[in-house]
Amino acid sequence: MIEINNLSKRFGDKVVLDNVSGCFEKGKTNLIIGASGTGKSVLLKCMVGLIPPDFGNVSFDGRDFTNGNVDIRQEIRREIGMLFQGSALFDSKNVEENVKFPLDMLTEMSKEEKQERVNFCLKRVGLEKASKLMPSEISGGMQKRVGIARAIALNSKYLFCDEPNSGLDPQTAILIDNLIKEITEEYNITTIVVTHDMNSVLEIGDHILFMYKGEKLWEGTNKEILETEVKALQDFIFANKLIRDFHKRNPS
Amino acid sequence: MKSLGKYLLLLASLFRNRERFQVYIKLIIDEAVLIGIDSIFIVVIVSSFIGAVTAVQTASNLVSPLVPVYIIGTIVRDMTVLELAPTIISVVLAGKVGSNIAGGLGTMRITEQIDALEVMGINSASYLILPKIVASIITFPLLVIIAGFLSIYGGYVAGVLTGVLTEKEYIYGIRYEFSPYNISFAMIKALVFAFLISSISSYQGYFTKGGALEVGQSSTQAVTNSCIAVLCADYLLAQLLL
Numbered sequence: 320m321i322e323i324n325n326l327s328k329r330f331g332d333k334v335v336l337d338n339v340s341g342c343f344e345k346g347k348t349n350l351i352i353g354a355s356g357t358g359k360s361v362l363l364k365c366m367v368g369l370i371p372p373d374f375g376n377v378s379f380d381g382r383d384f385t386n387g388n389v390d391i392r393q394e395i396r397r398e399i400g401m402l403f404q405g406s407a408l409f410d411s412k413n414v415e416e417n418v419k420f421p422l423d424m425l426t427e428m429s430k431e432e433k434q435e436r437v438n439f440c441l442k443r444v445g446l447e448k449a450s451k452l453m454p455s456e457i458s459g460g461m462q463k464r465v466g467i468a469r470a471i472a473l474n475s476k477y478l479f480c481d482e483p484n485s486g487l488d489p490q491t492a493i494l495i496d497n498l499i500k501e502i503t504e505e506y507n508i509t510t511i512v513v514t515h516d517m518n519s520v521l522e523i524g525d526h527i528l529f530m531y532k533g534e535k536l537w538e539g540t541n542k543e544i545l546e547t548e549v550k551a552l553q554d555f556i557f558a559n560k561l562i563r564d565f566h567k568r569n570p571s
Numbered sequence: 572m573k574s575l576g577k578y579l580l581l582l583a584s585l586f587r588n589r590e591r592f593q594v595y596i597k598l599i600i601d602e603a604v605l606i607g608i609d610s611i612f613i614v615v616i617v618s619s620f621i622g623a624v625t626a627v628q629t630a631s632n633l634v635s636p637l638v639p640v641y642i643i644g645t646i647v648r649d650m651t652v653l654e655l656a657p658t659i660i661s662v663v664l665a666g667k668v669g670s671n672i673a674g675g676l677g678t679m680r681i682t683e684q685i686d687a688l689e690v691m692g693i694n695s696a697s698y699l700i701l702p703k704i705v706a707s708i709i710t711f712p713l714l715v716i717i718a719g720f721l722s723i724y725g726g727y728v729a730g731v732l733t734g735v736l737t738e739k740e741y742i743y744g745i746r747y748e749f750s751p752y753n754i755s756f757a758m759i760k761a762l763v764f765a766f767l768i769s770s771i772s773s774y775q776g777y778f779t780k781g782g783a784l785e786v787g788q789s790s791t792q793a794v795t796n797s798c799i800a801v802l803c804a805d806y807l808l809a810q811l812l813l
Contacts, residue, residue, distance in 0.1 A: 367690050389588075396692030407683035421691050424590065479690075 320345050321477060321509050326365055326375035328358075335361045336372070337533040346507045348500050348523045352514055353530035354555060359513045360404075360481055362530065366511070367399055367479055368392065379477060397425055400470025402480040402499075406462040408454040408469070414441070415450040418468045425473060440468040444498060460491035464498065471502060478503065480512040484519060492516065496523045517559045520544065529555070578774050585701045588694040598702035599709070606668050606703070606769075607710030611717065617663050618718035621655050622647055622725030630735040640736040644744020647726035649753070656719035657757045658805050661764035664711065665797035669772035672703055673793035676776025677786035685777070700773040704766060711765030712758050719757065756812055763808060767800040 321343040328336040335358045343349040351359050364370040366377050368384065376385035379395045387395070408417050418440050422433045441447045444464040449457055454465070463483055470478055480499060484492035500523040503510040512519065520527060524541035531551045539547070545562075547553060556562060589595075629643045676699060679685050688695040723745060730736050736744075775793035779785050 364686075369686055369689060393588075393692050396690065399690055401687065401690045403683040403687060405682055407687040409684055409687075410678070410682075424594065424693055425691065 320380055321366065321511065322378045323362075323366060324375050324378070326362065326372045326377070328361055328365060328370065328372050334533050336365065338375070339530070339533075339535045340375075341528050341535060341538065343509055343511055344526065345509045346504060347510070347525035348503050349509070349511045349526045349528070350514060350520055350524040351511065351528050351530060352520055352524075352555070354515060357530040358533040359515075359530050363479055363481055363511065363513045367401060368396065397473065398476040400473065400475030400478045402463065402466040402470050402478070402483050404482045404485055406454070406459075406466040408462055408465055410454060413451055413453050414446060414457065414465050417454070417465055418472050421469065421473050436472060440472050441465075443471070443502070444468045458491075460487050460495065463487070463495050467495075467498060467502065471506070474506070476508055478508050478510040480510070480514075482514055482516075483512060484514070484516055489518070492518065493522065499523065515555075517556060517562055520556075521562075577778070578770070581696055581700070581774055581777065582770060584694065584696045585704075586697070589697050589701075590693065594698075595702055595705070598698070599706050602702045602706035603710050605671070606706050607714060610664060610667055610710075610714060613663060613667055614660055614714050614718050615721055618651075618656065618660060618721040619725035621659060622651060622722030622727075623729035625650055625655065625722070626726035626730040626735070627733065630730065630733075639740075641740040641744035641747060643730055643736055644726070644741040645747045646744075647730075648723055648745040648749070651719050651722040651726070652753045652757050654805075655722055656715050657760040657764065658801065660715055660718040661711070661761070661768065661801050662798055664714070665768045665772075665801060666794050668707070669768050669793045669797045670790040672769060672772040673776035673779075674786055674790045676700075676773060677779035677789040680777065680779045681782055681786060696777065700770070700777065703773055704769045707765040707769035708762055711768075712761040715757060715761040756808075759812065760805065760808055763804050764801050767804055768797045771797045771800055 323339060323341050326336050326339045327334075339358075339362060351362060353359050361370060365372045372385060376383055378384060379398070382391055382395060384392060384395050409420065412420065415437055418437045419433055422428055422436060426433075428436070437450075438447065441450055444467050446461060446464055446468065449461060449465075454462055457465070478499070483499060484495050487495065496519050499510060499512060502508070512523070514520070521541050521544075524544070527537075527539055527541060527544055528535055529537040529549070529552050537547060537549045537552050544552070544556065547556070625647050626643055629646045630640075633640065633643065676685075679699070685695045685699070688698060727738075727741050730741050731738050772793040775789045775796065779789040
């Protein structure tokens with residue numbers, strides 16, 4: 320379980336996060352949603368330690384990550400897997416080497432054990448035949464899947480995904496969403512996904528946190544979200560014509 | 572001053588939370604190939620022509636019959652060892668290696684590859700920059716030795732082929748009042764320039780913000796700042812060591 324307590328962050332005069340608190344449970348796909356520029360990605364980066372918050376803290380299963388000592392931070396970091404918006408695969412390494420990288424750097428596994436783990440992870444994301452290709456030789460969707468394989472290579476306890484289906488066609492986006500949900504349930508990990516894609520919200524959102532102007536405005540499930548009375552959230556959800564029309568036809 | 576402080580903090584961070592020694596060995600070898608082996612061609616071309624041009628120009632300026640022609644060899648030798656091989660080759664390498672380092676790190680920064688390393692708990696500065704600096708410190712002196720040899724040989728070829736002086740006169744000239752200390756001085760300069768070029772370029776690339784345009788700007792800035800640093804260090808070292 321990941322807890323965030325009163326996280327605040329400002330860049331100059333601009334308040335990007337304002338006292339955001341929340342709790343993300345194990346085995347669930349937790350979504351942070353909101354329009355562009357509402358602080359979702361900054362919140363995610365504060366959680367994984369890429370940006371230090373001005374105030375507040377993040378704890379992973381009771382361990383204080385923000386204010387913890389170096390050893391605790393290192394220990395937690397090695398339990399985190401992250402899928403970046405642009406996949407962030409290492410250009411100079413092929414698919415297999417990208418997935419093997421965290422194993423090479425952070426484990427004492429033998430060569431055979433590493434290869435076995437890499438094969439397993441690539442098979443899990445359906446890319447066993449692309450292992451020798453370079454990141455520039457594969458599609459955006461495949462790059463995301465390699466990113467997921469790399470994120471789970473170390474048996475991560477926490478999976479963070481920053482807009483995993485941005486720039487993907489709807490079919491591939493659903494494939495990535497489903498893969499994230501399956502992995503979350505299969506390995507019983509805590510997953511946090513930042514997105515502004517309503518399809519993802521309705522498909523995989525076990526727990527949703529809506530951000531608006533740096534604040535947490537709403538929290539609930541994908542079953543409750545369409546019934547919300549919060550105006551800003553309604554505007555966000557029903558900006559999508561398909562959802563608007565569907566909701567008009569099926570108001571219940 | 573803020574940039575200088577940030578640069579020094581970056582250098583200090585290279586030695587914190589380092590990875591295993593074996594990890595660096597492989598990275599240093601890879602970087603040495605990129606920085607050293609891949610630069611041999613440009614070093615060969617530049618140094619050969621520098622030596623040849625120095626010999627020809629010295630000859631054309633030696634109008635007094637009181638000055639012996641073997642002095643052309645002496646001038647080519649001293650200019651090569653003291654200045655042309657370490658400094659000019661370093662300025663050329665600042666363009667080739669510096670822009671490559673800054674461009675590579677800048678691209679890694681804007682495509683979140685550096686963030687990916689940080690999230691894994693890897694000290695990205697140490698993992699990415701330390702091997703580049705060590706590889707530069709190893710390869711630059713070797714490149715300077717090659718440059719020095721080829722520059723003197725270029726002077727020999729140009730001088731002898733154009734009939735300005737004989738082979739014997741040139742060899743006598745390059746041996747005339749030779750001071751071995753000058754070689755040590757050239758090596759010290761190569762080491763200092765290697766450190767400056769690789770660390771300044773890494774700094775520019777590592778802290779790139781924005782997109783493709785900013786990566787280009789970082790590369791340009793890396794080359795400019797490295798060249799300025801090399802020339803300043805050249806002056807300071809000449810004052811201190813000669």
